[in-house]
Amino acid sequence: MDDIVRQALAKWPNVPHCTGWLLLDRRGNWRMRDDEAQARGAPGEPIRHAALLAFINRNYEADAGGQWFFQNGPQRVYVELGYTPWVVRLGLNDGDGAKATLTLTDQAGNAFEPAAAYLDDEGGVLFTDTSTPPRIAVLHDHDLDLFSEHAELAANGDAGRFHWRDGMTLPLQPVARAEVAEQFGFVASPAQAAAPKNAAS
Known part of the structure; x- marks a missing residue:
C-alpha cells in the first residue's frame, strides 16, 4: 500500500466504503461502472490511464472476509470480480x-x-x-x-x-x-x- 494512502487513512479513518463502481473483468481489465452501467448489469468502461492502473494495482488487497478492494486514499472501493481476484x-x-x-x-x-x-x-x-x-x-x-x-x-x-x-x-x-x-x-x-x-x- 502506498504511503500516501496510509496517511490518508490515518487522517480520515471513517470514510464510508464504496461498492459496485469498480470491476475486474474475466480478462484482467479494470472497469469503471457508473450508475447506468450498474443498473444495466453492464461491465462498464475500461480504465486506460496508465498511472491510475498502476495506483489501483499497488493498492489492491483483500479484507478478512475475502472481499477484494482498492484503497483509494481514505476510501475503500470494493471490487466486483468477473471471475477470480x-x-x-x-x-x-x-x-x-x-x-x-x-x-x-x-x-x-x-x-x-x-x-x-x-x-x-x-x-x-x-x-x-x-x-x-x-x-x-x-x-x-x-x-x-x-x-x-x-x-x-x-x-x-x-x-x-x-x-x-x-x-x-x-x-x-x-x-x-x-x-x-x-x-x-x-x-x-x-x-x-x-x-x-x-x-x-
Whole structure:
C-alpha cells in the first residue's frame, strides 16, 4: 500500500466504503461502472490511464472476509470480480537464447508461480500460487492454445497434467465454476453481499 494512502487513512479513518463502481473483468481489465452501467448489469468502461492502473494495482488487497478492494486514499472501493481476484497471462521467455520457459504474469504485471492447477466445468483454467495465503487466478482465454500445447487432458476432459518447467508437472484438478469463490475463499460481488435483504413477509 502506498504511503500516501496510509496517511490518508490515518487522517480520515471513517470514510464510508464504496461498492459496485469498480470491476475486474474475466480478462484482467479494470472497469469503471457508473450508475447506468450498474443498473444495466453492464461491465462498464475500461480504465486506460496508465498511472491510475498502476495506483489501483499497488493498492489492491483483500479484507478478512475475502472481499477484494482498492484503497483509494481514505476510501475503500470494493471490487466486483468477473471471475477470480487475479487473472494471469501465460507466455514464453526466451531467456537470452536459452531454452524457452513458460511464464505466468498477473494483471498487475507481477510473476505468478503456480502451485496447483484446475480445470473448471466451463473450460476455464485456474491456478493457485505459492504465496501465503495462496492467490487464485484464472488464465486469460487468449492463452488457452499455449496452455494446451503444454498440457495432457484425460479423455473426459476434466483432469490431466500441465507441464510447467524444470521438470515440474502440475495435476489438473476438476472444479465447478459455481463453487470456485467458496472453495478459494473470496467474494465475487461485494455489492450483492452488502445489499439489504428483503424483509420476510
